[in-house]
Amino acid sequence: MVAAAVILPKDIYIKDVNDSKKLSEKKRIFLFDIIKEKATAYSIQVIDNYVIDEINILQATFAAMKKAVETLSVKPDMVLVDGNHKIPGIKINQTAIVSGDAKSACIACASILAKVTRDNIMYEYAKQFPQYGFEKHKGYGTKAHTEKIKSFGPCAIHRKTFAPIKDII
Numbered sequence: 700m701v702a703a704a705v706i707l708p709k710d711i712y713i714k715d716v717n718d719s720k721k722l723s724e725k726k727r728i729f730l731f732d733i734i735k736e737k738a739t740a741y742s743i744q745v746i747d748n749y750v751i752d753e754i755n756i757l758q759a760t761f762a763a764m765k766k767a768v769e770t771l772s773v774k775p776d777m778v779l780v781d782g783n784h785k786i787p788g789i790k791i792n793q794t795a796i797v798s799g800d801a802k803s804a805c806i807a808c809a810s811i812l813a814k815v816t817r818d819n820i821m822y823e824y825a826k827q828f829p830q831y832g833f834e835k836h837k838g839y840g841t842k843a844h845t846e847k848i849k850s851f852g853p854c855a856i857h858r859k860t861f862a863p864i865k866d867i868i
Contacts, residue, residue: 700746700756701820702763703812705805706739706775713737716807718800719814731815734808740773741809742766743816748858755860761786767809781806828854 707713713734719727735741744766751759764786768778777792778785781799799806818837825834830851836844838856845863853864 700751700759700763701743701813701817702746702760702767703741703743703809703816704764704767704771704775704778705734705741705808705812706771706773707737707805707808708739711737711804713804713808716804716811718798718807719810721801722811724818727811727815727818730808730811734811738808740771741812742768742770742772743812744770745816745820748856751858752860756858761788765789779803779806781810824856828856 713730715722715726716730716734722730744763746759746763750762754762761784764780765788768775768786768789768791775791777794778789779799780786780793780795781803783795783797785793785795796802796806800810801807821833821837824838825832831847831854832843838844840861840863848857848863848867852867853859857864859865
């Protein structure tokens with residue numbers, strides 16, 4: 700689980716910033732360094748599979764988002780949260796925005812930083828566990844990924860609470 704927080708200068712516009720899922724991988728990679736360079740502050744946080752298995756994916760998401768906000772080098776006046784839930788435990792005004800990564804430049808930038816970081820992690824895992832094809836499906840619950848789990852069983856980075864794995868173990 701990877702989450703990011705980004706504070707942008709007031710009058711900045713970064714061409715092509717959008718929901719990370721609507722951008723090509725090449726465009727996300729191109730924007731990654733631009734966002735980091737132009738941001739007033741940013742933070743990228745990673746929660747591993749062991750923690751996710753312990754506290755569940757939603758709580759891990761909240762934990763990563765909270766840590767991303769709390770470790771920004773500049774304290775934000777307001778936190779815009781992608782989705783329909785505010786981040787528990789943050790004492791800063793928050794607004795939850797459904798499809799926020801398509802509506803807010805800060806959220807879109809955070810989604811790009813998180814996605815590129817996660818993809819890079821998965822490329823490294825692909826080298827360690829080549830039989831799973833992580834470089835192709837990036838660990839998402841695709842048919843190809845599920846088939847690899849069924850063929851090879853789970854590896855060290857798989858969440859034991861991930862549905863296809865729960866069915867196997």
